[in-house]
Amino acid sequence: MREAFNEGLAQLIPVAHRMGVAAVELRPGLAVCRVPLEGNGNHLGTMYAGVLFTVAEVLGGALCLPSFDTGRFYPVVRDLKVDFRRPARSDVLARAELDQATIARVAAEAEEHGKAPFTLEAVLTDTGGTVVATTVGSYQLRKH
Template sequence: PITGNGNHFGVMYAGVLFTVAEVLGGILALTTFDQSQFYPLVKDMSIQYKAPAKSNVRAHAEMSDEDIARVESEATQNGKSEYVVEAVVTDAEGTVVATTRATCQLRRHAK
């Protein structure tokens, strides 16, 4: 929400926009892969600010079935696998306020 997350000139704080998108790499992994076998981490992330966010925001990202199968197979065999999460952050009117690209990694828990 914009309430409590605004900066000194009346738009959403840049760090909040970053965080809204950053959590998606972990959420995708936690909801897609077996948490008892794997855990996610973010290795790298970049953000491009497109427009000021003056309202609540939401972020969207997805993984293809092919990427899911590849990442799970690689992590099972090699102990880890990288995947890229591209997110789009939009405001309440649907305006794109930021885009991100994160390199994430799925790791197998040590046995």
């Protein structure tokens, strides 16, 4: 599953792939992606804010791969709010989870109505475990 996401990212979102965004753990209800600092810095020597946004935003698609039937449904992001907390001076891990009840609700609603909204909260940490950003994303699962 992880390899499929990482290979798909190169085709579907080439800019994220070029940043080095990669899934490190994917299972139903959980997505964890990593992005390296190298090549993604800014004029301050910290990670560029757009890279942090990107690694957080792709979690919506990453989480859908093991959680929903992606042959029948696809995710879209509708909104993403970022709270930058600390400068990121190392690689960053982004983590988001959905509980099983939410997954079941979203799947049933998308089946019945052709689409279903869901909210995904993410935490981005540096390699020392310091929270560098948090996000709240509004996504929608849509029927093909």
